[in-house]
Amino acid sequence: MADDFVIVRDLHRSFNGFKAVDGVSFTIARGEIFGLLGPNGAGKTTTIRILATVLRPDSGEVIIGGHSATKDPQAVRRIIGVCPQELALYEDLSALENLVFFGRMVGLSGGEAKEQAMANLRLMGLEERAKGKVAKFSGGMKRRINFAIALMGHPELLFLDEPTVGIDPQSRNHIYENIVALKEKGMTVLYTTHYMEEADRLCRRVAVMDGGRIIAMDTPYGLKSRIGDPAKVTLEDVFLHLTGRSLRD
Numbered sequence: 001m002a003d004d005f006v007i008v009r010d011l012h013r014s015f016n017g018f019k020a021v022d023g024v025s026f027t028i029a030r031g032e033i034f035g036l037l038g039p040n041g042a043g044k045t046t047t048i049r050i051l052a053t054v055l056r057p058d059s060g061e062v063i064i065g066g067h068s069a070t071k072d073p074q075a076v077r078r079i080i081g082v083c084p085q086e087l088a089l090y091e092d093l094s095a096l097e098n099l100v101f102f103g104r105m106v107g108l109s110g111g112e113a114k115e116q117a118m119a120n121l122r123l124m125g126l127e128e129r130a131k132g133k134v135a136k137f138s139g140g141m142k143r144r145i146n147f148a149i150a151l152m153g154h155p156e157l158l159f160l161d162e163p164t165v166g167i168d169p170q171s172r173n174h175i176y177e178n179i180v181a182l183k184e185k186g187m188t189v190l191y192t193t194h195y196m197e198e199a200d201r202l203c204r205r206v207a208v209m210d211g212g213r214i215i216a217m218d219t220p221y222g223l224k225s226r227i228g229d230p231a232k233v234t235l236e237d238v239f240l241h242l243t244g245r246s247l248r249d
């Protein structure tokens with residue numbers, strides 16, 4: 001499609017002969033929230049790391065905003081924001097210093113970085129903790145900082161790899177509400193989560209991954225319709241039906 005912002009074609013990546021990503025293809029339209037769902041070890045994070053230019057694929061193609069992730073990774077890095085599954089924070093720096101640091105990394109001036117950092121801390125409800133050392137923060141607060149970092153530099157595409165995993169309801173809600181706001185503003189997002197209700201409410205389309213492959217891809221409504229009355233069936237049921245496993249196993 002002409003407005004496809006992300007094009008992924010036949011991606012492969014092995015680790016010591018083990019196929020972590022085994023022929024993955026999908027597209028994401030501009031302004032779409034696209035969900036990547038799957039059990040532990042399905043290959044979701046590996047796929048995201050390849051798209052985010054952190055890892056090179058063995059073969060296949062990734063085009064983001066017209067730029068090749070393998071041939072022109074710098075151009076891709078300029079337009080993406082990444083909220084990694086593993087927290088990537090400097091524990092000895094304050095919340096503000098962390099955000100400013102990552103803002104400088106994406107090319108903001110000192111003044112711009114500070115301004116955006118404060119605005120993002122406010123969004124996350126952490127304005128009053130701006131000067132606090134991250135080492136002293138709760139797990140949920142660290143997740144909120146991790147998420148805020150992804151917004152620095154106003155990226156056109158966000159990778160959110162389980163941004164709300166294992167945290168208190170208050171932090172989860174802060175992050176969830178911000179994804180809703182980003183959706184309303186037309187942000188393009190690749191989103192992984194183990195919370196099926198969140199995926200159902202947020203995503204225009206979802207891909208279910210298992211064993212390095214995409215085994216189903218459709219709107220949440222379309223996927224639910226495959227196994228029953230979409231008003232009664234949940235994405236959790238779909239997931240169980242497709243993979244034979246519950247997401248929280």
Ligand SMILES: Nc1ncnc2c1ncn2[C@@H]1O[C@H](COP(=O)(O)OP(=O)(O)OP(=O)(O)O)[C@@H](O)[C@H]1O
Pocket residue numbers: 015020038039040041042043044045046047085
């Ligand atoms: N750097 C690596 N070296 C070796 N094996 C790896 C590496 N990265 C990932 N793998 C393996 O590839 C497979 C896919 O891992 P990946 O992290 O992409 O899964 P995931 O779908 O994100 O899982 P989770 O839901 O647990 O986050 C796993 O079997 C994992 O052990």
Ligand SMILES: [Mg+2]
Pocket residue numbers: 044045046085161
């Ligand atoms: Mg993962």
